[in-house]
Amino acid sequence: MTESFRQPQGGGSLIVAWQARARSVLVVGGGPVAAGRVFNALEADARVTVVAPVLCAELEHRAAAEQIAWHARRFEDGDLDAADMVLSAIGDAQESRRIADLCRQRRVPVNVADINDLCDFWFMSTHRDHAVQIAVSTNSKAPRLANRIRRQIAAGLPRGIGPAVDQIGRLRKHIREADPAPESSKRRMTWLTQLCDHWPVDQLAALRSDNIDALLDAYVQSRSPQDVRIAPSPSLPPSPSSSAQSLPLQDPNQMAATSPQRRGRLVLVGAGVGDPELLTVRAHAALRSADIVLADKLIPEAVLAIVRCEIYTARKFPGAASEAQDDLNRRALDELARGRCVVRLKQGDPFVYGRGAEEILFFRGHGYEAEVVPGLTSAINGPGLCGIPVTHRGLADQVLILSGANRNGDLPAVPEFAETRTLVILMAVRRLGQVMELLLESRHPPDLPVAIVERAGCADQRTLRGSVSTIAGVVERAGHNAPGLVVAGYVVDVLSDAAIQDRYLDASSLGLHSAES
The missing domain is CATH 3.40.1010.10 (Tetrapyrrole methylase, N-terminal domain)
Incomplete structure (x- = not known):
């Protein structure tokens, strides 16, 4: 009888997690690409040597911190003598090919940046959260798309999955130490499967040393993980009805139905x-x-x-x-x-x-x-709703957002005037006179247009207009309806009064604007 087995699909690559701890990784090149390769190798606890005449700022820092060994010269054949892996990141294609050929002669795996046919392996788009690493490969066909796929996968991961894996790893190690017999392998696997498959990730991530001990005791006593009761973390506020009790690990469905023990x-x-x-x-x-x-x-x-x-x-x-x-x-x-x-x-x-x-x-x-x-911030959208674009081609190419009420009630630090900058200052209308003085001290022109945007997005939104030297008087006569913000810059007058219809300015603000101009 012919068995039905899966048929292999060619064109893939053998994906493995290479154990690089204490292995010697040689990186040829000192630029940003080499820096990325070095970082990946260091995260895998490899011993990294860099060969390059000059280093970029990041690699200079790592060399100074003794995270890497650096030979300030070009590659030499003898550099391969102690290498377990070679990562070439230089712009010389001919030298890259020579390095790759030498590596193959010595059976040293090599990756050459941007030259796929010289590579024994490729770097994948990776996501890391503690011990969790997820890698996406397109077999070097669409590396940019691999980044998008990786981000989409990472966005769907449960919150706290990294710490949860770390804690389960600790528990698994303790269980293996307590019950090391080969014939116990199936029992260990079954018990851990029950724990990993059925309990909320956030509870697994919150396990502490004493919780690990409680779970280990349950395993040794052949009790189900469902029967384990763990003390609440000291960082968690106790439930009013069970401040002196222990809380059991619970199935998500049970949590929803058991209100005193449900997590907020x-x-x-x-x-x-x-x-x-x-x-x-x-x-x-x-x-x-x-x-x-x-x-x-x-x-x-x-x-x-x-x-x-x-x-x-x-x-x-x-x-x-x-x-x-x-x-x-x-x-x-x-x-x-x-x-x-x-x-x-x-x-x-x-x-x-x-x-x-x-x-x-x-x-x-x-x-x-x-x-x-997130919500729409009034700093950007408030002016827009009231007919003021915070940037405008040829007029304003930067926006600076300041607070008029800093941590200790201090006035904002206003930088020196830049003609193409729009200033947006929140929580400043009550101290408008003082803020305008700061603008004058920092060389903002007295006639620089200023607008007060009030209650943006509400039915009663209003815009008051003037200049650095006049706006405080405008607000004093017209009054102020909180909340409001200050916009200073030439963009304030980009749209003419004719173009800014009544939905942007009420009659009083239009009159004040024309009177003050």
């Missing part, structure tokens, strides 16, 4: 510029699925109207922004400990003067990793 979820959402129609689809979905929304005080009502659950607004008082932040952080931890889905709703984009990174670091320190949903 944190989503950091940017509310954008004010118009709910300009929210991202993901932000809209997060607001609709939240158990509670913790919102900045100035979030427009139209955005909050989307929310179907409880809304807790920051208790912000003048000069007490830090206290308000602490209040929101405490409330978020309390809700997360209850296993709820918490959406932290922030103005604009959380990472543009929104303390987004500070909040991520805070919650990470308490065992929660936030999902981030």
Whole structure:
């Protein structure tokens, strides 16, 4: 009877993970390509020698730090004597071919950059997260496309997969040491398979030394991983109903059904510029699925109207922004400990003067990793919604975003005037006079156009216009409707008043603009 076996498809390459620890890797060349090859070899714990007359800045640093050995000269045949692998990254095709021929004579595997037919192997597009490495090869046919494929694969990986693999590796080693008999191989594999296939990755990533010991004891006592109870991490806020208990590893379906032990979820959402129609689809979905929304005080009502659950607004008082932040952080931890889905709703984009990174670091320190949903930042989109392009060909080729209220309430550091730069200054309208003085001190022309963009994206958005020397008076007479930002630069007047229709400027701001010009 003829057996049915898979038929091999030619044209592939043999993909292996080469154990390069303490092996000698020779890199010929000292430019950026060679630097990339050196980095890959160092990550594999290889001993790296570089032969090149001159080094690029990165390789100079590695040589000075004694991460590599450097011979400041051209390649010599004797360099192959101690080499286990050769990576050639020079621009001389003839010399590259000679090096490759010498390597083959000595049976030393060689890779020659950009000359495929001289290569014994190719470098693949790789993603690394701790011990996890994913490599994509197109067999050198489409290396750029390999990068795209790799990014798409990496984006689909569970959060925390790298630390989870590291912890399972530790546990696997301990189990093998405790039960080393060859006949126990199947038992070890079956038990670890149960653990790896059924428990949430974030819980595996959070395992600590004492948790590893508990799992090892369960294996030795022939107990299922499902029966193991692990103490909560000290970085996690305890559940109010089980602060003195241990928490079991749980199946995701069980977690959803067991509310006291369900792990909270944190989503950091940017509310954008004010118009709910300009929210991202993901932000809209997060607001609709939240158990509670913790919102900045100035979030427009139209955005909050989307929310179907409880809304807790920051208790912000003048000069007490830090206290308000602490209040929101405490409330978020309390809700997360209850296993709820918490959406932290922030103005604009959380990472543009929104303390987004500070909040991520805070919650990470308490065992929660936030999902981030960016929002349209008013720094770029606010002026655009009000008819001001922040760049314009031949007029403005750079944008500088500053804060008018730095960490200690300090005024921004304004650089010297550059004619083709647009300045966007957030949180500065209340100190407008002082900020304009800073612009004058840094040689910004008194007649440089300035606009105040108020409540961009809202139905009552408004733009006030003037110049460095006049805008403070304009705002004093017209009043100010927070939130607002300052735009300074020649782009402010790129679009004429005739082209900027009433949707951009109301009657009062048009009149003020013409009166001040």
